[in-house]
Amino acid sequence: MPKNLSVLGGGVDGYGSAIRKRENTRGRDLSYPPLPEPLTVPVYDNHTHLEISDGEHPLSYREQLDRASSVGVRGVIQVGGDVETSRWSAAAALIEPRMLAAVAIHPNEAPALEEAGTLDDALAAIHELAGQPRVVAVGETGLDFFRTPENGRAAQFRSFEAHIRIAKERGLALQIHDRDAHEAVIDTLLRVGAPERTVFHCFSGDADMARLCADHGWYMSFAGNVTFNNAARLRDALSAAPRNLLLVETDAPFLTPLPYRGRPNAPYLLPNTLRGMAAHLETDVSLLSAQITANTELVYGRWDAEPVTAAFAGSDDDARPEQAPRGGLA
Numbered sequence: 001m002p003k004n005l006s007v008l009g010g011g012v013d014g015y016g017s018a019i020r021k022r023e024n025t026r027g028r029d030l031s032y033p034p035l036p037e038p039l040t041v042p043v044y045d046n047h048t049h050l051e052i053s054d055g056e057h058p059l060s061y062r063e064q065l066d067r068a069s070s071v072g073v074r075g076v077i078q079v080g081g082d083v084e085t086s087r088w089s090a091a092a093a094l095i096e097p098r099m100l101a102a103v104a105i106h107p108n109e110a111p112a113l114e115e116a117g118t119l120d121d122a123l124a125a126i127h128e129l130a131g132q133p134r135v136v137a138v139g140e141t142g143l144d145f146f147r148t149p150e151n152g153r154a155a156q157f158r159s160f161e162a163h164i165r166i167a168k169e170r171g172l173a174l175q176i177h178d179r180d181a182h183e184a185v186i187d188t189l190l191r192v193g194a195p196e197r198t199v200f201h202c203f204s205g206d207a208d209m210a211r212l213c214a215d216h217g218w219y220m221s222f223a224g225n226v227t228f229n230n231a232a233r234l235r236d237a238l239s240a241a242p243r244n245l246l247l248v249e250t251d252a253p254f255l256t257p258l259p260y261r262g263r264p265n266a267p268y269l270l271p272n273t274l275r276g277m278a279a280h281l282e283t284d285v286s287l288l289s290a291q292i293t294a295n296t297e298l299v300y301g302r303w304d305a306e307p308v309t310a311a312f313a314g315s316d317d318d319a320r321p322e323q324a325p326r327g328g329l330a
């Protein structure tokens, strides 16, 4: 598990509840930012972690999605990072029409699993989950040379390559986590053969890399950090990326867009990032939303392509067990 997260109770039966908690609370404002002005043309958040609770008054995933709906964020891709959170993601997507799931072992998880001799079991579990309904992507997978030292990289490569193969075998999109590993990620994709729909989640390359991704038809998903003052290089990449390969995400609860940097992030804050992108591109917000929504549906399909499972579509109470962290809607 990524450091600065802790395990909460609940598990996959606790559909309303988060199963991870963000621990980094020092010096941060822990209140959720206010709702932005609603978008006229709805969009999707193509990368979020609703299994991770954050803030002084954590929100259940349904409260998160209700807030998102109220500002024109129509749906989310809920992303797992280990077997347990991937199971949670797949299970929640099965009962929630606004959610589709991505499943994977995060690159920073792979080394510890390899050391424990359980990486192959974990990959087998991901392979199985990737075959479930409403699981539309394999991710987040990739390489992270920032947080994983040299001695963990062989495991990262092995895990990344296995995930690429799973995505291709299952016919799913691939969501890539690339931190300080641009060249190695690109080399691996070219060596193993990239899936037809490949997405760089939280794109962090420069304009040259954006052009290279464009040459291969790889999608670039921009997160709240594109609004940060020190992100001029990232905004140059945004300018260089063809509009038909653009996606947008929150990576919530992390990477909260300006002017709320450091506070808990949530899918309902996606309009802030989108408006920042539109302003930089000197384009109309609705035009950009319409383009990104079309791109998102080409990558993942429609949110109603596979039905939610009626057996789980119970009342709100069924979906919110007592142990769920509850927070009132402000």
Ligand SMILES: [Zn+2]
Binding pocket: 047, 049, 079, 140, 251
């Ligand atoms: Zn993520």
